[in-house]
Amino acid sequence: MARVHNWQLGREMTYTYDAAYPRAQFAFVFNINRCIACQSCTMACKSTWTFSKGQEHMWWANVETKPYGGYPMFWDMKILELLERANPDGQRWTGAPAGDPRGPWGRFEGQTIFEAPRMLTPDSARVLGYLPADDEWNSPNIYEDNPVGERGKPREYHRTGESLPEHKTWFFYLARICNHCQYPACLAACPRKAIYKRPEDGIVLIDQAECRGYRKCVEACPYKKSMYRGNTRVSEKCVACYPRVEGRDPESGGVPLETRCMAACIGQIRLQGLVRLNPDGTWAEDRQNPLYYLVHVAKVALPLYPQFGTEPNGYYIPPRWVPRPYLRQMFGPGVDAALERYEKPDRELTAVLQLFRRSNKIIFGYKVVEGPKVYEGTLRGRKVTVHDDTVIAYGRRGEELFRTKVEEPIHVRSSRHANSI
Amino acid sequence: MPYGDPDPTDPGVLVGVALPAELEATRDMAWVFAEEFARMGFDAPRILGLFRSPFYAGAHRALRLLGETEVTAIVRECVGVFGAHTGPPAAEVTGRD
Numbered sequence: 482m483a484r485v486h487n488w489q490l491g492r493e494m495t496y497t498y499d500a501a502y503p504r505a506q507f508a509f510v511f512n513i514n515r516c517i518a519c520q521s522c523t524m525a526c527k528s529t530w531t532f533s534k535g536q537e538h539m540w541w542a543n544v545e546t547k548p549y550g551g552y553p554m555f556w557d558m559k560i561l562e563l564l565e566r567a568n569p570d571g572q573r574w575t576g577a578p579a580g581d582p583r584g585p586w587g588r589f590e591g592q593t594i595f596e597a598p599r600m601l602t603p604d605s606a607r608v609l610g611y612l613p614a615d616d617e618w619n620s621p622n623i624y625e626d627n628p629v630g631e632r633g634k635p636r637e638y639h640r641t642g643e644s645l646p647e648h649k650t651w652f653f654y655l656a657r658i659c660n661h662c663q664y665p666a667c668l669a670a671c672p673r674k675a676i677y678k679r680p681e682d683g684i685v686l687i688d689q690a691e692c693r694g695y696r697k698c699v700e701a702c703p704y705k706k707s708m709y710r711g712n713t714r715v716s717e718k719c720v721a722c723y724p725r726v727e728g729r730d731p732e733s734g735g736v737p738l739e740t741r742c743m744a745a746c747i748g749q750i751r752l753q754g755l756v757r758l759n760p761d762g763t764w765a766e767d768r769q770n771p772l773y774y775l776v777h778v779a780k781v782a783l784p785l786y787p788q789f790g791t792e793p794n795g796y797y798i799p800p801r802w803v804p805r806p807y808l809r810q811m812f813g814p815g816v817d818a819a820l821e822r823y824e825k826p827d828r829e830l831t832a833v834l835q836l837f838r839r840s841n842k843i844i845f846g847y848k849v850v851e852g853p854k855v856y857e858g859t860l861r862g863r864k865v866t867v868h869d870d871t872v873i874a875y876g877r878r879g880e881e882l883f884r885t886k887v888e889e890p891i892h893v894r895s896s897r898h899a900n901s902i
Numbered sequence: 903m904p905y906g907d908p909d910p911t912d913p914g915v916l917v918g919v920a921l922p923a924e925l926e927a928t929r930d931m932a933w934v935f936a937e938e939f940a941r942m943g944f945d946a947p948r949i950l951g952l953f954r955s956p957f958y959a960g961a962h963r964a965l966r967l968l969g970e971t972e973v974t975a976i977v978r979e980c981v982g983v984f985g986a987h988t989g990p991p992a993a994e995v996t997g998r999d
Contacts, residue, residue, distance in 0.1 A: 514934065651927050802930035858982045861933070865983055891943035 482595075485664060488763045489787040489813075491576065491584020495595050497607050497669035502762045503683035507661045507721050508794040509743065509753035510775050510782040512837065514801060514823070516750045518544045518625065518654040525745035526658070530720065535712035540621045541719040542742045544656045548807065549624035553617035556705040557786065560594070561810070563609055564788070567597035572788060574814045582763050582777065586787070586815040593790020594666055594703055608666045608701035618708075653800040656750065658742060659706040659719035660785065660793030661685045663762060667718070670701030682755055683794065684721040692716055703789040726755070726843070736876055737843040749838035754845065762792075769846040771836050771874075772796075779830045781819045783812035798823055825863060831887055832872040839874065840883050846875040855888060925967065932964040936977045940985035949977045 482495040526542035543552045551557060564572055568591055576587030597609040661678075665685045668676040675691035676698060678684070687698070687707070692715040698707040699716060707718045722740035724730055730738050738744070743751040754772045757765040767773040775782040775796070782796035799808045801820050808816045822830065832849045852869040859865060873884040932953075939949045952958050953965040953973050965973050 515938075651931070802927050802934055804924065804927055856983060858979070860979055860983050867983060889941075893943070 486583065486761060486763075487593075487664065487790060487792050488583050489586070489784050489792050490593070490790065491581070491586065491588035494593050494664075494790055496664050497595070500762060501678075501680075502663070502758050502760070503678065503680050504758070505681065505755040506663070506683035506758055506764075506794055507726060507753070508756050508772050508776075508796065509658075509751060510772060510796045510798065511656050512750045512798040512834070513653060513655060514750075514798060515748045516544065516654040516656050517748050518546065518656075519747060520544055520622070521745045521747050522656060522658075522742035522751070523621075525741040526719070529722070529741045531717075535710045538618055539708055539710060539717055541706070541708070541717070542656075542658045543621055544654050545622070546625045547653050547655045549652070550622065552621045552623070553613040553705050554620065554623060555617070556613065556703075557811075559611060559613075560609075560703045560789065561786075563611065564592060564594070564597060567609060568592040578780070578815050578818050583761075585777070585780070586783075586813050589788055589813075591788060593788065594701070595664070595669065595790055606670070606697075606700075608670045610666065610670070610700040610703065612696060612700045613705060651803050653803055655797075657704065657706070657785075658740075658795065659685065659721070660704060660791070660795040661719075661721055662794065663792035664790065666701040666703060666789075666791050667698035667707045670697040671695075672697060679723075682721075682723070682726055683758075684723050684726065685718070686720060686723070687716055687718055689715055689717075703786065703791065704793070733842075738841050739843055743838075744841040746838055752837045752844070754843045769848065769875075771833050771844055771847050774829075774833055774847075779822055779833070780815060781823045781830065783815045783819055786811060787813045825860075825865070828868055828870060831867075832870045835872050835885050835887060835889075836874055839885050842876055842882050844874045844882060845877050846879070848873045848875070852886065928964050928967050929972075931960060932968060932973060932976050933980070935961045935964065936973075936980040937984055940977075940980040940983075943985070944981075945985065946977050946981045949981065950974065953977070 482497065483499045484493050485496045485500040487494050522542050523540065523544060527536070527540070530541065531539040540552060545551050572591035574587045574589050578586045594609040661684055665676065665678060668678060668685060672695060673691055673693060675688045677686060677688065679686065694709060694714040694716060696709045696716060699705070699709050707716050709716045725733065725738040725740060728735045728737045737755070739753045743753045752771060754770065756770060756772050757767055759765045764773060764777060768778065781798050783799065784793050785795055785797055787793070797812060799812050799816050799819060801824055805816060826834065829849055833847065836844060836847060850871040850873065852871055854866060855869045856867040867887065869886055869888040871884055871886050874882040876882050935953070936949055939952065950973070953961045956962050
């Protein structure tokens with residue numbers, strides 16, 4: 482086992498292979514305050530990449546209703562439980578979120594899935610994980626929106642539940658794709674070395690010709706984003722729409738495009754791009770890259786279950802109405818500061834949040850041009866000032882992609898054409 | 903991992919068991935409802951109507967728990983910050999083409 486530095490955990494950890502970092506890294510930010518679980522992302526991915534017999538089980542992109550839903554069922558609870566059993570009461574963070582890019586959220590003192598050897602079965606296994614049972618893969622959108630049922634009767638809804646369900650609880654939608662981790666568990670577990678991480682953009686792929694369907698990747702990936710396809714007898718996963726990211730999509734004109742799931746997002750929750758890395762695997766300072774800004778400057782976007790240890794490259798702006806202990810478990814110790822910033826955004830954050838989904842082209846930089854003050858008042862007891870600033874997005878070669886303003890125009894469809902499309 | 907039926911004592915499988923939200927979570931949700939609809943261009947009466955309608959179960963529940971006075975104040979603040987200056991031009995309001 483090699484020793485590598487995991488900056489999300491603020492410490493070194495063991496990993497199967499020596500550290501090797503790509504020149505740039507595919508990464509994304511999902512603002513799940515805005516997700517409405519329309520599944521446009523899911524279907525955009527599905528209609529692009531999965532086809533023919535067997536595709537019905539391939540949900541590379543999915544949206545699940547938390548805390549009830551999950552695909553496969555209870556994937557996160559199960560791996561959290563395995564880690565807890567491996568290291569009882571030890572899965573804790575120390576220190577406080579600070580500015581250190583090699584450990585911005587303190588230090589994780591617990592065990593990652595690469596460091597929980599007591600639980601590994603068989604002994605030759607490299608990663609703590611589990612293989613979901615077939616029935617756990619059967620319901621990709623289980624418990625969506627509807628937790629109504631009778632106590633003690635799993636998978637049964639009220640037989641007389643004619644009225645609309647009323648949530649007497651909180652819930653939120655968690656949109657997920659492969660996190661294209663810096664230390665992929667799937668890659669670490671594959672005995673054939675059929676999984677590789679591309680040096681040019683950090684996208685993790687399964688070589689379909691090399692895969693023999695041992696399902697070690699399915700077992701190892703804590704996010705369960707590697708999926709075994711029974712009829713082809715090999716595993717599949719999200720390919721990060723790599724032809725689009727490379728700029729080889731016919732509609733791109735040679736310019737890197739965001740993935741299909743990003744482009745299809747009508748809730749405008751998604752922003753995806755490529756970030757530059759330092760030789761030690763941390764993010765190189767790139768102040769005007771919106772992803773760098775959201776993760777390392779504004780610190781509103783946090784990795785999904787960083788304690789797993791794979792250094793995922795999917796970042797989430799946490800849903801602000803959900804009880805904090807749940808969010809801290811899911812996104813780590815940076816939650817409170819992130820929500821504080823998100824609820825009371827400063828001028829720059831307000832402008833950068835407007836970049837989401839204004840274009841399908843990958844944004845490599847932005848600039849905020851100050852505009853007039855349009856409102857001054859209070860919000861939740863605090864003074865608030867709104868400026869109608871303009872934010873300009875730039876592409877890979879510094880060309881302007883678009884510009885948009887904080888104040889969006891509202892268009893109301895006329896009554897004559899209420900339903901015309 | 904078990905291949906049989908889920909364990910009914912597993913809280914994850916207990917469909918229908920409420921995870922009671924704190925009052926603070928309900929209040930936060932009410933702020934989010936009001937802010938999002940204000941951003942979409944709804945005015946205060948329209949947003950309040952949404953809270954009053956049992957069809958919008960989440961918002962309606964927040965109104966029942968927090969009371970009309972607090973929800974009205976929340977809506978007023980959100981429309982102030984996110985709505986007052988983003989209202990559609992008169993031509994669009996009237997629906998002329």
